[in-house]
Amino acid sequence: MILIDNKYNCCGCTACASICSHMAIKMNPDSLGFLYPQVNSELCVGCGLCDKVCQFYEGYKRYNNYETPMAYQFRLSHDEQLKRSQSGGAFFAIADKFIANGGVVYGAAFTKNWRVTHQKANSSHTLSALRMSKYVQSDLRGSFTQVKEDLRKGTKVLFSGTACQVAGLKSYLPNCLHDNLFCIDIICHGVPSPQIWEDYLAYLQKLRNSKIVKACFRDKRFGWHGARESFLFENGKEEFRRTSNYLYFSGFSMRESCSVCYYTNFKRVGDITVGDQWGIPKDSTYEDGKGLSLILINSEKGKYLFECAKLKAESITLQDCIQPQLEQPSTLHSAHLRFVRDYETKGFLYVAKKYGNLGWRYKMVYVIRALTDLLRKIVQR
Ligand SMILES: Cc1cc2nc3c(=O)[nH]c(=O)nc-3n(C[C@H](O)[C@H](O)[C@H](O)COP(=O)(O)OP(=O)(O)OC[C@H]3O[C@@H](n4cnc5c(N)ncnc54)[C@H](O)[C@@H]3O)c2cc1C
Ligand code: SF4
Ligand code: SF4
Ligand code: SF4
Known part of the structure; x- marks a missing residue:
């Protein structure tokens, strides 16, 4: 049966869950809302179809x-x-x-x-x-x-x-x-x-x-x-x-x-x-x-x-x-893992301000870039 112990191995296509006629696989969201298969071992009969159907590998x-x-x-x-x-x-x-x-x-x-x-x-x-x-x-x-x-x-x-x-x-x-x-x-x-x-x-x-x-x-x-x-x-x-x-x-x-x-x-x-x-x-x-x-x-x-x-x-x-x-x-x-940890513990607004463009840091960078562009244009004239 399919076991996703490493998120890099699953693209969330749902093929495994769809093929399981015993309804043993559910696609459940992680903290970011991405779906991953989870097998109910009490319902699984070990037919192996879910493993066979998966195409997320080099030899697709x-x-x-x-x-x-x-x-x-x-x-x-x-x-x-x-x-x-x-x-x-x-x-x-x-x-x-x-x-x-x-x-x-x-x-x-x-x-x-x-x-x-x-x-x-x-x-x-x-x-x-x-x-x-x-x-x-x-x-x-x-x-x-x-x-x-x-x-x-x-x-x-x-x-x-x-x-x-x-x-x-x-x-x-x-x-x-x-x-x-x-x-x-x-x-x-x-x-x-x-x-x-x-x-x-x-x-x-x-x-x-x-x-x-x-x-x-x-x-x-x-x-x-x-x-x-x-x-x-x-x-x-x-x-x-x-x-x-x-x-x-x-x-x-x-x-x-x-x-x-x-x-x-x-x-x-x-x-x-x-x-x-x-x-x-x-x-x-x-x-x-x-x-x-x-x-x-x-x-x-x-x-x-x-x-x-x-x-x-x-x-x-x-x-x-x-x-x-x-x-x-x-x-x-490179800070993806830190981002996810912060998101899970501190929520959307915190990460949007720290890593995205909702906070003062982004606004500062934006203003500095705009000023640098303006200066460059003036110098080039
Ligand atoms: C997440 C994402 C990333 C992309 N990255 C690139 C890229 O790096 N380089 C590039 O050349 N093109 C990329 N595209 C494709 C591009 O933006 C256009 O969607 C594509 O060229 C089709 O445009 P269109 O004018 O023919 O028709 P549109 O009407 O714009 O296309 C709509 C098509 O996109 C599909 N679609 C829209 N959103 C999604 C989604 N979330 N998941 C699955 N299918 C979706 C629809 O089912 C439909 O087939 C990306 C599209 C998406 C959704
Ligand atoms: S078939 Fe493979 S890639 Fe698709 S959801 Fe199942 S495990 Fe993930
Ligand atoms: S085609 Fe590749 S890049 Fe696009 S959603 Fe699937 S795994 Fe991600
Ligand atoms: S091995 Fe067969 S029964 Fe078990 S989860 Fe996979 S498809 Fe379902």
Whole structure:
């Protein structure tokens, strides 16, 4: 039976819990809200399926995926639609066509309480909830069995998520149900803590004395490269903050397993991979801050999806799209352990002030940086 005595060995995909027909495994949150399997030894019969299904290791299965993907860059032509996608809108273009052809799509969306979970869309309207990046690990509990039910009924399913989630789902499903399954994985920097996200929102709502009615992790009104999050409150006020506020980019609150991620390469598990196409030449017309998607076609099924969507995409080389998350895992901050200990004993506000950008230390650094930049400009004149 599966035993996680080292957090670096589990990405929280839920495949082990989903495959256990004896209901012996529960996915339980740790102090940061990340889910880990816990086995009830009284219910376990020792069949070993949970160990076999786990794909979080170097030799993960790739089925019939190409050795090397074909790369494209793409942007939705409609400006309003483009604003509603984090990159160039590749996910929406493919998923919308998939639904129009009678399929259903799974992806990460907010709940009413701003938690991030995987949800199903079967219309253009419900698909909109799956759009845009949510920088929190999405809770997959119950999703794999729901996908299995859909496939059993003969429904075509497009599942989207991080590469480790896609690898877990494919391994969980029996081969006989793979024909109608299509997968999109996203290029992934690593997933931040769901519990810190929840604490951060509670802090903001208390501060503004109003409920949040809209949240966005990277608001495109500040450009594609911009790192500004936005919150709309019930009282009509809107607030913009630096995206690193809840400690994501600093690497403090990332899941441990992301720092040893096996999927940060071109050996993709999805049929299609989507990400940001950061490798745009400076003089390109795409360098206008509106966003550009990178698309990797990884299998015959991926090619089929791409052709069905009739995307006007430009072929590029793999060299053109290389980025750190296709070369090596992100690193956890060296003070990660201290951060977690402080969070467990002293709470969100304490760590947000000490390690994040809510306190005076961050404000001082910010002011000093701004002054240094100003001085440099004056000297250069
Ligand atoms: C945590 C995270 C880190 C990322 N890091 C990088 C990176 O380092 N480099 C890079 O090139 N791209 C990264 N991306 C992907 C990128 O930001 C875009 O999501 C992607 O290019 C798709 O954009 P789009 O315009 O095609 O569609 P969008 O509509 O913006 O994409 C939505 C898609 O993202 C999925 N998604 C959103 N949030 C989550 C989540 N929490 N968990 C699982 N799936 C999610 C949805 O299911 C859907 O498939 C990251 C995304 C996330 C969520
Ligand atoms: S990576 Fe997935 S299958 Fe493996 S132990 Fe963690 S939750 Fe279970
Ligand atoms: S060994 Fe079998 S019964 Fe025991 S937890 Fe794993 S899947 Fe369940
Ligand atoms: S970095 Fe790797 S392990 Fe972490 S969520 Fe992304 S794909 Fe999964």
